[in-house]
Amino acid sequence: MSVSTSVVSINGLSKVFGKGGVTALQGIDLEVERGEFVSLIGPSGCGKSTLLRIVGDIIAPTEGEVAVNGKPARKARLDRDYGIVFQAPVLYDWRTVAKNIALPLEMLGWNRAKRAARVRDMVELVELGGFEKHHPWQLSGGMQQRVSIARALSFSPALLLMDEPFGALDEMTRERLNLELLRIWAETGSTVIFVTHSISEAVFLSTRVVVMSPRPGRVASIVPVDLPQPRTAATREQPRFFELVTRVRESLHAVGADEVEETLATEDELA
Amino acid sequence: MSTVEPTPTATQRLGEQIRYWLPAVVVFGLGLAAWEWLLPDVLGVEEFLLPRFSDVVQALVEERDELLRGAWITFKEAFGGFVLGSGVAIAAALVLARWRPFGNALMPYMIAANAIPIIAFAPITNAWFGLLSPWSKVTIAAVLCFFPVLVNTLRGLTSVDPESVELMRSYAASERDVFRRVRIPSSLPYVFSALKVASVLAMIGAVVGDYFGGSLEALGIVVLSAVNLSRYSTSWAAILVASIMGIAFYGAVALVERYALRWHPSVQRRT
Numbered sequence: 001m002s003v004s005t006s007v008v009s010i011n012g013l014s015k016v017f018g019k020g021g022v023t024a025l026q027g028i029d030l031e032v033e034r035g036e037f038v039s040l041i042g043p044s045g046c047g048k049s050t051l052l053r054i055v056g057d058i059i060a061p062t063e064g065e066v067a068v069n070g071k072p073a074r075k076a077r078l079d080r081d082y083g084i085v086f087q088a089p090v091l092y093d094w095r096t097v098a099k100n101i102a103l104p105l106e107m108l109g110w111n112r113a114k115r116a117a118r119v120r121d122m123v124e125l126v127e128l129g130g131f132e133k134h135h136p137w138q139l140s141g142g143m144q145q146r147v148s149i150a151r152a153l154s155f156s157p158a159l160l161l162m163d164e165p166f167g168a169l170d171e172m173t174r175e176r177l178n179l180e181l182l183r184i185w186a187e188t189g190s191t192v193i194f195v196t197h198s199i200s201e202a203v204f205l206s207t208r209v210v211v212m213s214p215r216p217g218r219v220a221s222i223v224p225v226d227l228p229q230p231r232t233a234a235t236r237e238q239p240r241f242f243e244l245v246t247r248v249r250e251s252l253h254a255v256g257a258d259e260v261e262e263t264l265a266t267e268d269e270l271a
Numbered sequence: 272m273s274t275v276e277p278t279p280t281a282t283q284r285l286g287e288q289i290r291y292w293l294p295a296v297v298v299f300g301l302g303l304a305a306w307e308w309l310l311p312d313v314l315g316v317e318e319f320l321l322p323r324f325s326d327v328v329q330a331l332v333e334e335r336d337e338l339l340r341g342a343w344i345t346f347k348e349a350f351g352g353f354v355l356g357s358g359v360a361i362a363a364a365l366v367l368a369r370w371r372p373f374g375n376a377l378m379p380y381m382i383a384a385n386a387i388p389i390i391a392f393a394p395i396t397n398a399w400f401g402l403l404s405p406w407s408k409v410t411i412a413a414v415l416c417f418f419p420v421l422v423n424t425l426r427g428l429t430s431v432d433p434e435s436v437e438l439m440r441s442y443a444a445s446e447r448d449v450f451r452r453v454r455i456p457s458s459l460p461y462v463f464s465a466l467k468v469a470s471v472l473a474m475i476g477a478v479v480g481d482y483f484g485g486s487l488e489a490l491g492i493v494v495l496s497a498v499n500l501s502r503y504s505t506s507w508a509a510i511l512v513a514s515i516m517g518i519a520f521y522g523a524v525a526l527v528e529r530y531a532l533r534w535h536p537s538v539q540r541r542t
């Protein structure tokens with residue numbers, strides 16, 4: 001085990017909120033290898049965000065351990081090993097779009113010219129050209145989320161923790177950013193842990209889909225996705241893609257998540 | 272921020288401005304007319320209760336040297352107290368926000384102290400600093416400013432959206448960075464609304480402080496001695512000067528606020 005190439009190694013992780021309160025996570029074991037793209041999917045409230053927050057050392061687990069790049073999560077955070085996209089955009093109102101994107105770069109001590117160049121690339125990536133000088137509250141929800149994605153990608157972290165980053169976007173933008181994210185992932189060789197509610201998005205993006213069960217959150221099953229890389233728009237039309245979507249959907253039904261995922265399932269059938 | 276709306280022409284803008292200000296100007300004019308004619312001529316209000324507006328203006332012109340000298344003395348007291356009280360309060364709030372247990376322990380006392388009628392100490396401060404010293408009035412003004420600024424600044428510094436702090440933590444930001452880049456900017460709206468209140472309190476403190484001693488030329492003394500000599504127009508002129516000074520002081524703080532908070536939705540939407 002000591003020579004593993006795991007970027008994230010989760011052992012016997014549990015999280016109880018409050019004294020004797022909600023058990024959000026119970027007995028989670030998960031290894032994420034370098035260069036993997038792992039999606040977490042599961043009914044609302046099953047602890048996906050909580051798991052991501054623990055991996056990011058934002059909250060502490062009640063039990064168990066998380067190692068990132070072979071070190072405790074805390075050390076990894078202090079080494080700036082990961083970029084995070086929260087479920088909400090979390091932008092700073094007093095900063096313009098450009099300055100919000102530049103924030104992690106400022107923290108890393110990049111100089112002004114280098115920051116400006118990177119911000120320009122990022123603004124282009126998320127198609128926010130012309131909005132650099134706007135403030136967050138002048139943007140739509142989807143635009144705000146794109147700023148938050150650009151900010152997380154700006155410093156090319158080796159590990160990306162993304163909590164439903166595309167949830168607020170329209171289908172077209174979402175599919176385009178899916179492809180962009182895969183391109184960045186392939187180019188930088190980064191590792192991604194990605195929370196989503198969309199079965200087809202999970203299958204399209206991931207190398208593995210982790211299906212979680214509702215309270216207390218556990219890993220119910222893991223579906224390896226053997227679709228060829230690089231994924232393209234054509235990937236969504238392959239029979240294997242539909243087989244995998246069906247497998248993930250059945251795993252979700254098996255954990256009793258029918259009510260939540262049914263709408264998404266019909267959406268997938270239409271696609 | 273009107274990238275989409277067509278820019279209105281100069282005449283349109285002037286028309287808008289007139290329509291916006293006209294009601295206020297009309298009310299102001301009616302108020303002065305009522306003061307000048309309705310009260311003394313129709314309702315028979317005696318001069319010692321409220322002299323005619325024109326008499327007050329006449330006193331204002333005739334006694335302008337005395338009034339301006341008094342105004343300047345009292346303004347210095349108020350401004351000194353404002354700077355001292357608010358400055359110490361902001362510094363204290365930063366310390367208390369940084370060491371929360373300490374702040375939490377002191378908070379109830381701060382709130383209680385906030386309810387003390389500090390003006391009651393005015394005669395005592397003369398005993399502390401000497402009857403003719405301006406410091407007794409500066410102290411009164413400063414203490415009046417201190418508590419609202421402290422309580423509001425502390426509230427602003429501590430009631431920050433937790434995720435915006437968590438994001439900074441994910442960049443391994445130091446406590447100092449969190450203050451500089453998140454807590455302080457997001458506390459500014461609270462700080463400025465407290466400073467506006469403080470500007471008014473400082474003027475009240477200084478003028479009331481004048482009644483109990485200090486320079487014999489201060490504005491409060493002008494009001495007092497003119498009343499004693501039955502020169503009612505002069506005391507009303509002095510009150511008018513104090514009012515204009517108070518409004519100007521408030522306005523100046525509001526202007527600084529608009530500049531410091533130019534990113535804030537409430538400021539930008541107005542233009």
Ligand SMILES: Nc1ncnc2c1ncn2[C@@H]1O[C@H](COP(=O)(O)OP(=O)(O)OP(=O)(O)O)[C@@H](O)[C@H]1O
Pocket residue numbers: 017018022023024043044045046047048049050051087215
């Ligand atoms: N700070 C907290 N204090 C108390 N309970 C919490 C806290 N955060 C989360 N929980 C509880 O933990 C459980 C898991 O929450 P979490 O936010 O991880 O769910 P999720 O899977 O991300 O849901 P969604 O898909 O709706 O975002 C929920 O039952 C929630 O009530």
Ligand SMILES: [Mg+2]
Pocket residue numbers: 048049050087163
């Ligand atoms: Mg969540």
